[in-house]
Amino acid sequence: MKKLILALVLLPTLVFAQHKISGTFSPAKQFKAALLYKLEPAKTVYINNTTIVDGRFEMLLDASVKPGMYRIVYALPQDQYNFDFIYNNEDVVFDFNANKGMSFQASKENILLNNYKHEMYVVKGKINTLYSDKDIDKAEYTACIKELKEIQEKAEQASKDMLAYDFIKASRTYTPNTFEDAATYFNNYKTHYFNPIDFSNPVLQRSGFLMDAAIKYIYTFVDNGRKNTSYKNNIDDVVRITSKEKAIQKSILESLWNQFKNKNNEEVTNYIASQHLQKLLDPVKDEILLSDMKAFQNTAMGATAPDFSWPSKMGSTKLSELSGKDFYIVTFWSSTCSHCLAELPVLKTYLSNKKNIQVLAVGLEDERENWEKTIVDYPDFTQIYGYNKWDNPIPIAYGISSTPSFFVLDKDKKIVAKPNDVTALTAYLDSQK
Template sequence: MTRKILFLLAILPSVLFAQHTIKGTFTPAEDFKFAFLYRVTAETSLFVANADVTEDGTFEIALDKATIPGTYRLVYAQPQDQFNFDFIVNNKEDIVLQYDVEKGLTFDKSSENKIHSSYNRSMAMVNKSIRNYYGAGKEDKSGYSKIFNILKNTQEEFEKASDGMIANNFIKACSPYIPNELEDVSRFSKNIKSNYFSNIDFGNKTLQDSNFLIKTTIDYVIGFIDRKNPNASYMENVDTVVKAIGDNPKIKGILLEILWNQFSVEGNEVVTNYIGSKYLLDIARANNDNELANSIIFFKNASIGNIGPDFDIEIKEEKDKVKVSKLSKLEGSNNYLLFFWSTTCSHCLDEIPQLKEYIKSKEKEDIQVVAIALDNDLYRWKDMTYEYSEFLHVFGEGKWDNPIGDQYNVTGTPSYFVLDKDKKIIAKPEDINDFKKYFDGLIQTEKTETVSDKKE
C-alpha cells in the first residue's frame, strides 16, 4: 500500500503541471532577439512569459496547465504595438509556428490556428473572384451564382469543421453577406454595409478578448464613407456601431474610446468631438473616469472654432512694473499666437529663434506672440526670455502637469495655436514652417478684405 501511495505522489506533479509549448522560428534569425507572450483581454494585454531567440531564430515558451484559452499576442520587437502578431491558444495542443518578415505567419502545428488561417485564405480567394466579376463589368448570372455558392459552401464547411473550437467564434462572426439574386455593384456594396454586423455578437467573450471587434469596428467606420462628405459618413457609421454593440456597456466604452483616440490623433476635430460629446463623455462620467472625461473636455475646448481657454499673463509696463492681465483682455493685435515650448525641448530651441526672426517682419497689429513654457526650471526659463523680449511670456510650471497645457490639450512641444482678435482658435499649425505658410496666407487675406472694405 505504501509503495502505491509513493508512486502516486511521484507522478502527481507531472499531472498537475502538465504543459504544452509554443515553439517558433523567426526569419531572418539575426533580426530577432526575444519573444514576449501576452494574453489579450478586452481592456489590455497581460504578460504571460518570454523567451530569448537563439542564433538559429528559434524560441520556445512553456505553458502551464492554468493557461487561459483565448487570443494571445507575441511581441518580437519595439515598439510593441507595431511588431507583434496574434494567434489562438487553447492549451490542449502544442503550437509550432514560423514567422518570416517577408512571408508572414504560418503554422506547422496547431489545429486551431491552421483552420483559422485556412479559412482566411479561402475567403480571400473567393472575395478576389467577386471583385474580378464586378471588375469585368459583364453580366453573367450563371457565373455570379457559382461564385456565391462557393462562398456559401466555404463558410458552411469551415463552421462545421471548427465546431467546438475557439476559432469557430471568429469564423461565424465573419459570415459574409450572400445575395439571393444578381445585384449590381452599387446594390451589393450597400447590402454588405447594411449586413456588416449581422453575425457579430458584441457580447461574445472570445471576440471581446481579441482584436477582432476593434479591427472590425475601425474597418467599418473608416471603410464605408462618402468621399464627398466623409465626416458625415464617419459620424453616421459611429451611430451604427453603437446600435450594433447593443447592451454591452463595457465593450461600448472601450470601442468608442479607441475611435475617439483614432480620430483625435488624425486631427479630425469634428468627428472626435462628435464621439466625445454624444457618447463617450457620459460613459466616462458614469465610470468615474475623470482622466478620460477631462481629456474629452480639453480636446473640445482647444478645437478650432472655440474661444481659447483663458489664463493669466504678466505684462511688463514702464519702469519695469508688472501688470497681471488675461489672454481674453489682450488688445492691439488682429491675431495672437500661443507658442507652447520648453527649455529642454530641442525642436523648440530650433524653432523659437526662427519664430523671432519671422515675427520681426510683421507689424505688432498683425500678431502678438504669447510664449508658454511648460517647464520646471524657472531660472533657465527666465534667462532665455530676455532673448525674446518681443514675446509675452508665461511660465507653465509643472511641465506636463500644467493647467494651461492641459486646457489646450498640449501633448508635445512645440505646439502652435493661432487665435483671432476675439481669441477664437482659427488654426493649429504643425511646426514653424506650417505656421509661416498659414500666417502669410492669413495676412494676405486680411489685407485684401481691408482694401475691399475701403472701396465699399
C-alpha cells in the first residue's frame, strides 16, 4: 500500500515535470516576441510562443515536449531571423545578441556543441592562414592537424549518449596524416566531405544540419573561372549522395532553387528545376512551386515572352501580334501601390519623345474604379486591366510577386532585360542607343 501511495504521489510530478527555455535578447528594444518550433524532416512544427519583455523571455515546457532540435523565431521573415538549439530534458538558457550571435549559459549539450564548433573554427582558420603563406611552417602545420584530431576525439567522447554526439560525429572534417599542399588538401577535403554524414540519421534529419552541410558543399568547392559549371556539378553530387532520402533531397533542392532564383542566376536556377527538382514534385501538393518554376523558365533572358491578350478596339489584341516598335515594355503595377505611383510618372516623362517604344501596363487590381481613375494620366500606355490581381493569368505566367515589375522585350518579343526599377529600366534603354 505504501508503494502504491508513493507512486500516486510521484505520478503528477512525472507528468507535469517542467524544464524551461529562457534567455535575453539585445538590443532589447529590437525584440518583441519569440516563437518556438520543433524541427522535423522537411518541416517545422509550432510548439509555443511568448512575448519578449525588456529583452527577456521564458517558456515552460512540460513532459510532452520531446527531445530534439528546436528553433526560436524572433522576427520576420521566419527563415532569416531564427536560431536552432538542442532540447534534451534540461533547462536551456542563452544570451542572443543581434550583432555577436548566440551564447549558452545553461544546457550541457548546447554548450558542448558550441564550444566544439568554435574550437574547430579556430584551428581551421590557422590551417587556412598557413596555406596562405609562401613558406609553410610544417611543424606548426603538423601541430594544427594534431589539434584538429584531438578536438574531434575529445568532443565525441564527451558527447556520448547525447544528441550533440550525432552532430559532432557528422562534423568530423577531413584530416590529412601528412603534409599536403593547398591544392591536394582542397581536393581531398572535397572528396571526403560527405564521408561522416549519414543522410538517413533521424537525429540529423530532424534538424537543419543536412541542409546546411549540402549548401555549404555547393558554395565552397567552386572554381571562380567557371562558377556555374561548378555549382551544377556540386548540385549533381548532392543529388547523388541523397538519392535514398527523397524528402531531404527535395527540401535541399527547393531551397537551392529559391537561393539561385533570388541571385538572378537563371542558368543554375533552371538547371535545378529541369534536371532534378521537377521530377520530385507532386502536381497537386506542389502546384504553386511548379507554376513558379514554369514562369521563371518562361521569362528567362532571351526567351520569347509569354503571350497574352487584352480587349481592344479590334476586339482582342495579342502581345505576339504587335509590330512596328524596337522595344516593348511590359510593366506590372497597381493603383494602390505607392512605389508604382512614384515610378510610372518617371517612365511617362522619359518616353514622352520616344516613338519606338510601347508600354503595356498590366494593372493588378481588386477593383476597377480606382484603376480607371489612375490610367487617365497615362494615355500613351496600353492599359490592361488585371482582374483578380495576383490570381490573374498574366502575372502568374510572368511569375510576378511584387509591383512594380518590368520586362523589356525586343521587336521579336524576346526578353532582353528585367530591370529592378525604373532607374535601371531607363539606364538600359539609354545603353541601347
